[in-house]
Amino acid sequence: MNFSFSLGQIFAIGVGYLLVLFLCAYATERRWLPRKLTRHPVVYVLSLGVYASAWAVYGSVGLANQHGYGFLSYYLGVAGAFVLAPVLLIPILRITRTYQLSSLADLFAFRFRSRWIGSLVTVFMLMGAMPLLALQIQAVADSIYILTNEASPHTLALAFCLVITTFAILFGARHTSLREKHESLVVAIAFESIIKLILMLLIGGYALFEVFDGFQGLEIWLQDHSDQLQALQQPLEAGQWRTMLLLFFAAAVAMPHMFHIIFTENQSTEVLYRATWALPLYLLLLSLPVPLILWAGMAEGVSLQPEYMILGIGQEATHGLIGILVFVAGLSAASGTIILVTLALAAMTLNHLVLAAYQPGAKFDIYNWLLWFRRLLIGTIIIAAYLFYLTLGVKHDLASLGLTSFVGILQFLPGILAVLYWPTANRIGLIAGLCTGIGIWIFGQVIPLLYNLDQIAVPATNLVFQSGSDGWYQVALTSVTANIVVFIFTSLFIQPSEDEKEGASACSVDAMSRPHRLQLQARTCQDFVGFLAVPLGQNTAQREVDSALRSLKLSPDDGRPYALRRLRDRIQANLSGLMGPAIAQEIVDQYLPYQAGNSQSHSEDIHFVETRLENYRSQLTGLAKELDSLRRYHRQTLEYLPIGVCSLGNDREILMWNHAMEELTAISSKEVIGSRFDALPQPWQNLLGEFIQQQEQAHLFQKVIQDNGQPRWFSLHKAHIEEPLSHMDGSVILLEDHTDTQQLEEELVHSERLASIGRLAAGVAHEIGNPITGISSLVQNLKYETDNPEVIEETAEQILELTKRVSRIVHSLVSFAHAGRHTGQDQQEPMHICAAINEAVSLVSLSSKGKDIEFLNQCSSHIQVIGDIQKLIQVFVNLLSNARDASEAGDSVTITATLLENTVTVSVTDRGCGIPEAQLEHIFEPFFTTKEPGEGTGLGLALVYSIVEEHYGQIHIVSPADRMQGRGTQVNITLPLHHAEAKSESAWT
């Protein structure tokens, strides 16, 4: 074929195209293109079209010529992987996004917790990708050579490599922001995909409408050349077809550039779901022209090799233009693949080979160091691919090169599936399987390729691997089968380590990571900066901590252990994106360690597990979904319980703080969950802390605290949670607010007290009236008898005595009336029960009704109880009043005390008519009274009951007290004894 292009023209077209591509990326970066366009899902889907490398432009035509419709496997394999995205790609995306993993080596190193795995995968990946890169270089160099027939393909290839190295650095390693998504790169690759598609469709359209004159012409040509149609329709041998599908299926996830574009550059899960049908559609359109181009080449009798037949179609007048279109399409496909493969491999090599051997240390600016090393690696990889191409020469067709690469990459498929679906797989198994598979691949396919051997015999066996178009199939099956068998058996016989199990649970589709609740040595975010400054330098450490805090939306002042653990995880993930998971793991393990000898090493981070469960709810199905609904129901029950619930781990970290608790304490659950108990503000820390420390006390009633100067009453209950199977030991505390009830009760006591005073008023008036009359008489006597000083003195004494009596009465009344108003302070203190009874007797005696009743207080004056004397006076006033009302004139009311080991029982016994049995059960109910209207409020005994209970006592009524006569009532009040006194008074009984 003769083309009329000079090398200069082709070079200008090629560099011009690449410059347009760069302009596209630059415009995206400078925000000249609207973000709505650059972040559109279609752009991401089109960028996935990078899969269609130079193979799609040149190799497919050659493969169609060789295997007929077998060429479709290149497209259908990857389409199958995308149809399976929900069970294959989405779970991998979840892992890579959560842990910032940007390559397959990262994924394996993270899952199997081994830097060696990362290094091994990188080395194998470099080996596997070399034939693919060589294919791109060869395709471009050959096409330039065919178009210009100038210079040797090797020289052209070198020039192409130098140009593409420059562009690869410009696209992917221009900035220090190594970790962030390359939006501009995605847009450029999407642009390439559009160019590829348009050009292929144009060439296909040209073949159909110009070469065959439309569909009808094509049908006529096919009828005339039925052998050509039959050749295309000749079915591929079933095994070969299946293996080919498997190869391209594996390539969709394992190829470095595919892994990068699918996972690292992904914008959202939703976009990947859309790609499940959009990418197969794109590939269908791209593959549609392939048979047309092949037939057009045949129809026109193009004399080129089948894979370059596309360059030769077209009449003399037009085939130059078609040649240019094909060249641009091929260049577009090859450059996109080379750039992305190289960027991905450079990152892997840097993280898993360079950094594994040497880390720059704090004295360097780590970002700059990484950037320059990455640039160096990009150049090195492209030159290595060129050298590989040189070693091979031009004696191999594109299909052989491509298949060699894909068989090598296929060896990673068992590992990928194990990451998702086989939690017991271990690193030894993976390494053994990979080494076996790659070993067979090198022996059976790479060595024959390099040394141009037709066949190679396996020593000590009868096995002979053929090279060429049939050999790949035999090597692919043998290597991947051996890989799987060795992987499975080694994993079955060797137990995975603990850290591998952790990795497995983080990656497995059906399991969820259950991190432990460990205490970090760093107590604040500033500690993080200080610790990380040692390996990273002060500036880098500060930048990393700030970036992690921003992404977690945490405050730099947050010192909650939960927040610090999340910060550590985020920093590890971010460093993993920068330096690979193995190095990141080492840095955080060494410089952000957990406290040694942490006794809670097995406590699980419940709150974190719950948060993740909430996030993954939509992914749960079947029984798991039902169980999750049940979990949510119980969770909501606790959350909305009208009693404050606070749950603590055994390390005293707060795990739950429900809505009622938030209302009671005015502390938001977000502020306290995950924090240490000691970080709780006062008075809550003291209230709950003291209660927790009292091991034997499960309940605490009516604890009063000062909250913002206001007294509040609470009852507390606690229980220990034991869950040895899941290591979730801890305790739960319930907090009940009794402030309203208590205040109401205080009001009630006061009202009752005033009512008592009202009832006493007549008697008081009478009591005061008598001494006043006496004083009046004495003063009148003084008027007339002023001579005798002795009489005057005696009269004055009598007046003084009567005045004191009045004063005493008034004092008793006033102190009774004013006492009892709560002051917010706990007024319970040791007090003499006898004194309280005496005071009550004197008050009750003021009443006119009490005149004829004798009150006999037989209690020892030494007995002490802990209590509020005013409240207990109120108790006895009420009891004695009731006894007096029930008694007849001349009766006596006896008050006795019986001392037991820890309690004292005070009995008030009258000889009245007693209480009917039917009324006994209602006697303590408020507003229940047997007295005449106006005589009693019905609150007296209810109040007595309440006060006694408040003093941790009991009240019991015996009626009739005298069973023989069927009369009298005895009220027994049992109160806790003040213990110190009880010992000294033990002789009293």
Add this chain to the structure above:
Amino acid sequence: MYIYRLILFLVFAGYLFSPVLMDWWGDSNGSWYRPYLVWAALIGISVWLEQKRKLDEL
């Protein structure tokens, strides 16, 4: 998730029986674009499943 198990089953079955499919589309009486029709049908099913997933997650 059940529907994805169905896809998994269908794709695996498709993989196993794809040589039969090849025989079918290689039938000399058929049109040359027959494989593309099958492929287009597969894309149609994927679109339907994707729509169904969206509805399920609403």
